[in-house]
Amino acid sequence: MTQPKTAVIRSDLDIVIARTMARDAAKALGFGAIDQARIATAVSELARNIFLYAGTGNVSVKEIERSGRKGIEIVCEDQGPGIANVDLVMQDGYSTSRGMGMGLPGAKRLMDEFNIRSQEGVGTTITCRKWRG
Amino acid sequence: MDSLRIPILKIGDILIASIQVALHDASAVQFKDDLLQKIHDTRAKGVIVDLTALDVVDSFIGRLIADIAAMAGLMGTRVVLTGLQPAVAITLVELGLELPRVLTALNLEKGLSMMQRLTEESGDDAA
Numbered sequence: 118m119t120q121p122k123t124a125v126i127r128s129d130l131d132i133v134i135a136r137t138m139a140r141d142a143a144k145a146l147g148f149g150a151i152d153q154a155r156i157a158t159a160v161s162e163l164a165r166n167i168f169l170y171a172g173t174g175n176v177s178v179k180e181i182e183r184s185g186r187k188g189i190e191i192v193c194e195d196q197g198p199g200i201a202n203v204d205l206v207m208q209d210g211y212s213t214s215r216g217m218g219m220g221l222p223g224a225k226r227l228m229d230e231f232n233i234r235s236q237e238g239v240g241t242t243i244t245c246r247k248w249r250g
Numbered sequence: 251m252d253s254l255r256i257p258i259l260k261i262g263d264i265l266i267a268s269i270q271v272a273l274h275d276a277s278a279v280q281f282k283d284d285l286l287q288k289i290h291d292t293r294a295k296g297v298i299v300d301l302t303a304l305d306v307v308d309s310f311i312g313r314l315i316a317d318i319a320a321m322a323g324l325m326g327t328r329v330v331l332t333g334l335q336p337a338v339a340i341t342l343v344e345l346g347l348e349l350p351r352v353l354t355a356l357n358l359e360k361g362l363s364m365m366q367r368l369t370e371e372s373g374d375d376a377a
């Protein structure tokens with residue numbers, strides 16, 4: 118059904134493109150309005166982090182299926198500075214940029230599954246999923 | 251990005267801005283600056299920001315809205331948000347942003363009457 122799609126993040130305009138891509142994919146996969154907003158908002162947070170902290174990276178979305186259940190998987194990857202302490206950045210309010218420190222913990226709350234793999238000097242890959250209710 | 255500048259209308263003592271396009275970060279910041287400047291220039295008593303067309307409000311836009319409300323408040327101007335879609339409101343709370351100090355109304359019409367009440371009250375206080 119829906120093809121996997123990727124958006125390259127290079128500017129703040131690409132953040133809008135990535136979240137629109139994710140919303141369209143979620144809609145095509147049959148997610149309701151609230152889940153579409155959750156998914157688009159999570160992607161907006163993660164794409165902005167790529168832009169702010171890594172400069173460039175990719176956001177891709179694809180359809181997934183597990184024991185007959187359909188969902189969406191979002192992978193955000195960059196070759197930026199990486200994250201030294203993943204537990205720390207997942208805390209509400211932790212920010213190195215005078216942000217609200219809400220992006221990562223908030224995106225996690227909006228999705229069903231959320232995983233960060235990061236290595237300092239190598240980059241960060243965040244994989245998150247949402248299952249259709 | 252001048253092409254994305256959001257028009258701000260003045261009706262009596264009230265400013266009205268309706269956001270009709272997906273806001274990228276630079277245009278959102280431009281909007282905040284334009285709005286605060288216009289509040290300053292016009293001494294508006296109230297500002298209504300209509301968000302009916304916004305389908306995503308992330309932490310960036312959310313904070314910007316909170317900043318607008320706080321800064322306008324310092325200038326003695328009330329801010330009412332209108333037309334926040336239910337899905338957007340739910341997502342904002344789940345994200346962790348509740349905008350506690352921001353007044354909201356269902357739509358522009360209700361927002362206008364809310365604003366009229368608010369600005370009349372503050373007019374009475376001053377008298």
Ligand SMILES: Nc1ncnc2c1ncn2[C@@H]1O[C@H](COP(=O)(O)OP(=O)(O)OP(=O)(O)O)[C@@H](O)[C@H]1O
Binds near residue numbers: 217
């Ligand atoms: N892709 C990334 N590469 C490197 N560091 C990152 C990345 N994403 C997040 N971080 C680090 O994690 C911290 C927390 O991120 P989070 O998105 O939660 O908050 P924020 O971006 O600081 O503020 P907000 O998102 O609320 O505006 C960031 O301040 C940054 O130090």
Ligand SMILES: [Mg+2]
Binds near residue numbers: 166216220
């Ligand atoms: Mg962030």
